[in-house]
Amino acid sequence: MTSSPIIILTGGGTAGHVSLNQAIIPPLKNMGYDVHYIGSRDGIEKKLIEDSFPGLPYHEIRSGKLRRYFSMKNFTDPFKVGAGVLQAYRLIRKLRPELIFSKGGFVSVPVILAGRMAGIPVVIHESDVTPGLANKLAMPFADHVFTVFPETVPHVKKAEATCSGPVIRPELFEGSKEAGLRLAGLSGKRPVLLVMGGSQGSAVLNEAVRSQLPALLRTMDVIHLCGQGHLDRTLDGTEGYAQFEYVTGGLKDLLKAADGVVSRAGSNSIFEFLALRLPMLLIPLSAEKSRGDQILNARLFAKAGFAEVLEEERVTGESFLEAVGKLNSNTQRMILSMEKAEAPKTPEEMAELILRHSSSS
Template sequence: MRPFKAVISGGHLTPAIALIENLEKRGFSLFYFGRKFAMEGSQSASFERNYARKYRLQFIEIDSGKFPRYFTWYYFLSLFKIFSGFCRCFLYLLKIRPDIIVSFGGFLSFPLSLAGKILGIPVVIHEQTRVFGLSNRTIGKIADKICLSYNPTLKVPSHLKTTVTGIPLRRSILTPVKYFVPGNKEKPLIYITGGSQGSQSINLFLLKVIPLFLKKYRIIHAVGQSQSESVFQKIKSFKNTLPLNIKEDYTIEKSVEPDKVGSILRQADLVISRSGANTVAELCFFRKKTILIPLPWSAESEQRENGLFLVKTGLAKILDQNKLTLSLLKEAIEEMMILPYEPKKSDVKLIFDPRAENLVSEIETYLIR
């Protein structure tokens, strides 16, 4: 009997990796449909493309447009790119003939799921955020099953077929490799990250304040995969201007290897971060005190909603990026550093479940031959 074939796609790679790791153990033949570049107009390879190369995953490059939220000149170009992406997905699916499609949201998911539905391929979608996203609301009308991370998830139409499976976490998070952050171990460690893509706003703001914080803390700073080389070099040059006695306490990474993230989170005394769904899930898993700076223009205010979940557990404080100042950040760091954390009853067993097996079980119901 030939192995089952699964096509995986979506804007959130982290839970996709957890699923890929689990399906590989079960002998699946896997194909990842993803972007060539990290962002439109960028020449940096996308995170999913780099992952596929590293782990020898079969990668299919797909370009598509985003759903226009407003009528502008970009409207027709976007519709054309969606149609082009649909045609490309349709042809590849005809060639591959997968047994199932699993989508993790994002603009590429629509043309792929539509092509799959027309070809009679079961479509399972997974929503990572606390707010049901626009892409998934659209795809949800044709999907065979919708898997949710949170109970409740906001803005889910009642007629859709849903089940709560949680956010699957990567093996490297659950069982991380040993990695020790350099610097003076007597100083508390702050991990700063804007997520896998990074945040230019946070990065440039921090250049003004990091010398002050290095007097008391060690810092590891993940700049982000999609940040331009000029931004990364600017931060590296900035580090070279620091006095020798604090320079060793400032570690810069353009993109932290997935194998290292779990180890860094275990060591960190405090995390300063965006509040993407997968970041929040990992912070919850490690019970890390966190200062969250949600992306102000995230769709449906999903990052703020993700962050509010973490605040309710007693783990986090939210700062508004548009009102962020040195004094506010300094006050928040000092407050969180001395705050004793005692898990609330709601936090003993978190709302989400980190096991990929829950999602795999839903997938397997469509694979009975």
Template sequence: MRILISGGGTGGHIYPALAIAHALRDHYGAELLFLGDENGLEREIVPREGIRFVGVTAGKLRRYFSLQTISDLAHVPVGIRQAREVVKEYQPHAAFTSGGYASVPAGLAARGIGAPLVMHQQDVLPNLANRILAPRATRISVSFPQSLRYFQRYRKKTALTGNPVREEILRVANHQPEPFKASFNLDPTQPLLLVTGGSQGARHLNRVVASSLSRLLPYCQILHISGEHNYEETRQLAEPHFAERPELRGRYVLRGYISTRMAEALAASDILVCRAGAATLSELAILGRPSILIPLPPGITGSPQEINAAMFRQAGAAEIIPDRELTPNALQAAVLPILESGARRTLMANAARTLAQPQATYTLTESVVELAKKRIEKLSIREPRQSPPAERRQPDR
């Protein structure tokens, strides 16, 4: 059984795709090929997981307009042609895409050879890549019930499955945070605020948090994941606080990116300040963690993260600070009341858990396998049966 996987650009698209890939390989022995952007984050992450990776030129479908948008659009036909060549040679029995600009050439190429496609929509609001793929997809899955209305045109092939999360998240879901705090050299008895802008980091968020350390650290410890590109700037902004108050240094841990320990970081936390991507929110729901969400600002197609965040706030699982309103004062005003009230944290944690879909990986994997088996059966029927070789006639004696 050969399965094509695609989803990239950010960790939020990559890790759900990898969750499906691992389930396919571990439980069904599937042969896997991950097709992604040759310059994307997936180029580094996927091979580390022991999965074959092939990169193509993928024009980025940006949320905002820039001069680079024009040049990137010119790369789209190139990526589609490259994907077709890869898929034609690989001949997958089914394909799974989890969004991101690299998924478009992969999904179109798979459908081009007749392979069924399971297209997964993570955010509440469909992204541009999935709007392109939706008419061609064999099945569409969505993470949240609020997404179903956007696929009314395709409702017969659309189902609510939840969003796949990493196996590491499921393993730590029912553990207490204290041992994980200790693993980061933090005090297990003190509350921990985890700050993360996702795999790409978030410069504005980093700067505001670094500017707020003197206000926040007396009340909690902070594990701050800045993103590799923003690490040095964030470190420099944080240092003056410790020159003034050296006793606070041991309450702050700064890391660039900890992809292999992200599940432990989440499990260690008592509250998060983070973006509102669907992958992040799905993990918070599984773990039952209160959050203060800072959605990405709107682009030319709107802000999917603002809609995701509004859903969590409506459920009572999160508070929201719009990115344009994020200041040290606003952050302190949002964080401290939650830190100081264990009852409120418990209510928010329970609300987050009501949004969890822990069976998502299993459900989606079963869907991909079912379609792949049908494809294999169909291809076997099409293959002409070979007639047995005629018996060689013995010469008359």
């Protein structure tokens, strides 16, 4: 009896570096592949993968953070990356996968370097307009890079690149408005604004929402995903307001219950909103706090008519309230623009594209 071919997935640090991997695991398994995941010990990817796919082999390696700013850890973390490369290399030599697929994040760098050392085909996926630091370092060692935005392809050096477009998890389309309203304890008699700052939360969004909560609640209900450790217990019991640290299984229901969303501008999230035809107000991370990728994402979505944009530097209580008003006024125009957008790839289609680069192809 022959054993199943093996594929290794990697990526982590944020939920956005895991969601595509979560989407393609079921079709890969249906195609007969034995899927293994390489991630960090303490990263969010460990919990997300183990909760979503109990029993799927998850291998921990060491990984240092790659920083664009000065830190004493910049002198020690390269040794962690080196240790991670050795750990990943030993594992890859043992498993002999047909392919390594990376969604990015710090933990992916040692895996990709080890894959190249072991002679295993490596495929990378980049979601943002310009490559992140981890992917930028790893791309020269990849056989192929898939991008979400066509504008990203010219940024890819020393590797073939294809714009494959976004991939949306199919379960997001299975949400129930009634279940979402029930989870949030809302009546459904008024429009619902969903505010989410990503898996780690956003102090800027949290402050803007809470400072204007009485004004917002005059005309709408608010569901607020505020991030781990950022609940405000003094607001418990406020009629029309529901706060959660982070929601996983019920997110599809909350999205279905929402009439509009306020969010950061991470690529995975905004393409999910687009696929769900959910009008959005985007408040991208400022250039001071990031490499500016979210700013580019938000501008492209605004140009396409999918979103209103409020720059983080301009956020005050008043400007936030005004931007929410514009979101409400332009809801129908945004939905019409979204309906003209190209349909996203299915996880099955993306899995097939990835496997074209395996050693058996």
